[in-house]
Amino acid sequence: LFGCTTTGLPDYAAPSMSVVRDGELDLSDVITYRQLERADFKGTQPPTNFDERMAAVTCVYTRPVVDESAVEIKPLINADGQRAYDITYNNLSYRALMNRNCSWWNTGSADFDEDYVLQHEQIHFALFEIAAREWSEMPALTFQIKADDSEAMKDELQTLFEQHLQRQLEVLVAQNRRFDEETSLGHNPEKQDKWLQMVRSKLPPEDQIDSSE
Numbered sequence: 001l002f003g004c005t006t007t008g009l010p011d012y013a014a015p016s017m018s019v020v021r022d023g024e025l026d027l028s029d030v031i032t033y034r035q036l037e038r039a040d041f042k043g044t045q046p047p048t049n050f051d052e053r054m055a056a057v058t059c060v061y062t063r064p065v066v067d068e069s070a071v072e073i074k075p076l077i078n079a080d081g082q083r084a085y086d087i088t089y090n091n092l093s094y095r096a097l098m099n100r101n102c103s104w105w106n107t108g109s110a111d112f113d114e115d116y117v118l119q120h121e122q123i124h125f126a127l128f129e130i131a132a133r134e135w136s137e138m139p140a141l142t143f144q145i146k147a148d149d150s151e152a153m154k155d156e157l158q159t160l161f162e163q164h165l166q167r168q169l170e171v172l173v174a175q176n177r178r179f180d181e182e183t184s185l186g187h188n189p190e191k192q193d194k195w196l197q198m199v200r201s202k203l204p205p206e207d208q209i210d211s212s213e
Contacts, residue, residue: 015176016049017169019162025061030097033129033207036122038114043104050104055112058121059102060128062135062169067091082146085153089141094132098125113187120183120192122209124176126199129207131172 029042041056050057070090078084103121106112143160147153183192200208 015173015180017173019165019169026099026101029100031100033096033125035209036118036125038105038118040098040100041103041105042100043102046104047102052106052108055106055117056121057104058124059099060125061097061099062128062132063095063097064165065093065095078146083148084144084146087143087145087157092141093136096125096128096132116187116189116192119196123179123195123199126203126209127176127179128172130199130202135168
């Protein structure tokens with residue numbers, strides 16, 4: 001969840017994140033990366049942890065896509081005689097998705113530049129898209145798990161995979177926070193343009209942000 005304010009970066013405006021299991025995701029109205037429009041913000045109220053002092057809040061998922069046919073699970077016996085498993089995720093990729101039902105726009109305030117805020121939210125989405133592409137290019141993800149049986153192994157694997165996602169997201173959220181600290185503490189088009197040019201340099205031509213906003 002990414003909240004943007006033009007008056008400061010207090011706790012209620014700071015980016016936040018959590019790891020959510022796939023079955024708990026709201027995928028009823030999500031979009032992959034593209035140019036955002038004002039109409040994409042369909043939320044009727046700010047998401048949890050944010051309030052109506054915000055200009056807008058963007059909800060983004062970075063969703064892992066697992067190629068189950070490319071997951072290798074090799075049972076083995078360790079030197080100490082304990083059963084273990086080597087698990088390798090080949091072809092693991094990620095997708096950045098914006099949840100339009102969750103994302104919210106403050107229609108009750110005219111104290112901000114709509115084009116500036118929309119571009120700001122677009123850059124947040126771009127930061128997630130860039131991370132998803134970079135993570136998709138990472139080497140195969142491997143775990144070695146000591147477990148007595150396959151069910152215990154699956155439980156431990158779920159925990160380790162979530163911890164892996166948590167570490168990745170912490171770095172990404174820290175980057176988004178830096179962006180907010182530089183550009184949400186007032187109207188600062190010059191600094192926001194530097195971020196705009198940075199994300200543009202990392203996206204292919206077909207996914208460029210309209211710099212005219």
